[in-house]
Amino acid sequence: MEKTNVSMLTEFVLVGLSAHPKLKIVFFVLVLWMYLMILLGNGVLISVIIYDSHLHTPMYFFLCNLSFLDICYTSSSVPLILDSFLTVRKTVSFSGCMMQMFLSFAMGATECVLLGLMALDRYVAICYPLRYPVIMSKGVYVPMAAGSWVSGLADSVVQTSLAMQLPFCTNNVVSHFVCEILAILKLACADISINVISMAGSNLIVLVIPLLVISVSYIFIVATIVRIPSTEGKLKAFSTCSAHLTVVIIFYGTIFFMYAKPKSKAPIGTDNQDITEALVSLFYGVMTPMLNPLIYSLRNKDVKAAVKNMLGRKRFSDGI
Helix, strand or coil: CCCCCCCCCCEEEECCCCCCHHHHHHHHHHHHHHHHHHHHHHHHHHHHHHHCHHHCCHHHHHHHHHHHHHHHHHHHHHHHHHHHHHCCCEEEEHHHHHHHHHHHHHHHHHHHHHHHHHHHHHHHHHHCCCCHHHHCCHHHHHHHHHHHHHHHHHHHHHHHHHHHCCCCCCCCEECCCCCCHHHHHCCCCCCCHHHHHHHHHHHHHHHHHHHHHHHHHHHHHHHHHHCCCCHHHHHHHHHHHHHHHHHHHHHHHHHHHHHCCCCCCCCCCCHHHHHHHHHHHHHHHHHHHHHHHHHHHHCCHHHHHHHHHHHHHHHHHHHC
16 A cells, blocks of 8 residues: 655654553563464364364354454554554554554454344344245355455545545654554544544444444344243343354444544543553454454354364374
8 A cells, every 4th residue: 555645754653551661561461462362262263163064154154254354453453562562662654554554444344344244144043043044045145244344445445545645744643552543533734524524434334334233133133032932942042142242242332432433633631531542442452352252162062062073083183
């Protein structure tokens, strides 16, 4: 992605926790450990889903995409975060900053849409169980997943391109761990009304609409579960949705805090607020992808059985 900005600015300075040097080592170790757990947990989940033919269903196909998204998202930002903890003054080139911002935004937007599609999948599975294999055929759920990737990448292209056109004068200090789009927009020395309007449209498309789809889907899901006569049947039906619902609550809770209300300019004296938002962003960017494979595997007997089966066969083959 080439630089098209008309200003003379060639690099950004990432503040991160520079004002709290004693916390940098602690956070470095913590974030590094979380990142390794993300790679391990999501990597194992992807391997198990690909390996076990019993998991070749729409739900696990979407879950495989979600795990791959989490790996891509964290890999686009965590190395930069870790590097910022080890350097006194972390600088990143303009083009490098825009590329990292593009990848992070694209992965986040894709995940929003994907979670909405996963809710639709659960809606069909609970409300129309007999027709589920026909409705959610491979010719349907594969294009659905592909559509989430295309929409996320397209949205990121628009937002990043608009940000690259802004003039950045002398202030290049980003109050964040990474090149986060709202933190970058605050540094522009020009009117960012178009960016704010565009971000509002982006919020509507990749945040609000998928959330409405999730909400409506779960209204029908709950209504269907309530009508199931046996308690065992109700619990079984709810257990197929509980993991997805937990991930949605964690994901949307943090992302709405960051992106639901884009600000045109940062008020004076909001350093503590900026650090708080950066820490919440760090939580969203690292904690959520780490929890996703745990949430989906701990309460899922099929995944547990597939992991044991894969490990058992591996030990058997190693012993031959």
